[in-house]
Amino acid sequence: MRAFDYVRTTDTREAVRLLADDPEASPLAGGTTQLDLMKDGVLAPARLIDITRLPLHDIERRGETLHVGALVTMEELAADSTVTERLPVVREALLLGASVQLRNMATIGGNLLQRTRCRYFRDPTVGECNKRTPGSGCAAVRGAARMHAVLGASERCIALHASDLAVALVALDAVVHVQGLSQSRTVPLTEFYLTADESPQRENVLEHAELITGVEIPLPPPVARSGYLKVRDRMSYEFALTSAAVLLVVDGGTIDQARVGLGGVGTKPWRSYEAEHVLTGAPATRATFLDAAEATMRDAWTVPGTAFKVPLARRTLVRALRTVSGVTA
């Protein structure tokens, strides 16, 4: 590992200034992904700015919106009473997203910024990786690609976005709060991420001297039902092969409102507007769910290693919709 400077601050603006002063500096929060990548030689910041003491640890409900500080841990958010009562899709995504040890270290801001698990990206001895070295190619397209993406993917990069929480939050229209050097801004999570086919080397719209300070989650109507289904090779400590975050409001057998996020398939947390379009106003039946699943995966781009994900993602979404709606026929 490359030697680095370490500095700690308790002031958010000071943290941003320290970042702005040094293009090789990087913020450090829970460190559950970042330190692995530093040990592997993929990341080599000259300076780490420890932000764990910034005043960004609160969860606060204001009316029908939940405000979550960027340094709230995954475990703290999963245990929050509003999340338990009104946001089961978020709670399930958090609990299925990591082991309890990781959930107690990993922060919400860090979770949204976690890097891909692509094995070629994480191995600096592999020369072909457009994400690490723009223009070098993509080893995954012709290599083992079981854990890679099929939506927002192309020959340039098929790296999967690994966050479960982000899949639930894009479905809920969450908004990210960002602090920059001279101003703060808000970005809808659906506009926060970039797909790998448009920019393999850049995964989101965050600039170097910007910090995520919090996330705003609009609460769904009390009558809404939601859930997160994760399909994986083993039942714990494993990333999604496919997953679905679903929220439905069903009235008299008709779907009044539908939100769908997909994980394990996209180069970013995938919001399926196609599925929502099919579902909204339609009868809550298995036939409708099958149509929604078909629409969702229509634009999939596969390589031999990822082709199995298309039918699996369809089945995952249908099962999630049946579970949340209670429709078994």
Ligand code: SF4
């Ligand atoms: Fe690199 Fe993306 Fe290809 Fe993985 S999928 S090797 S991250 S370019």
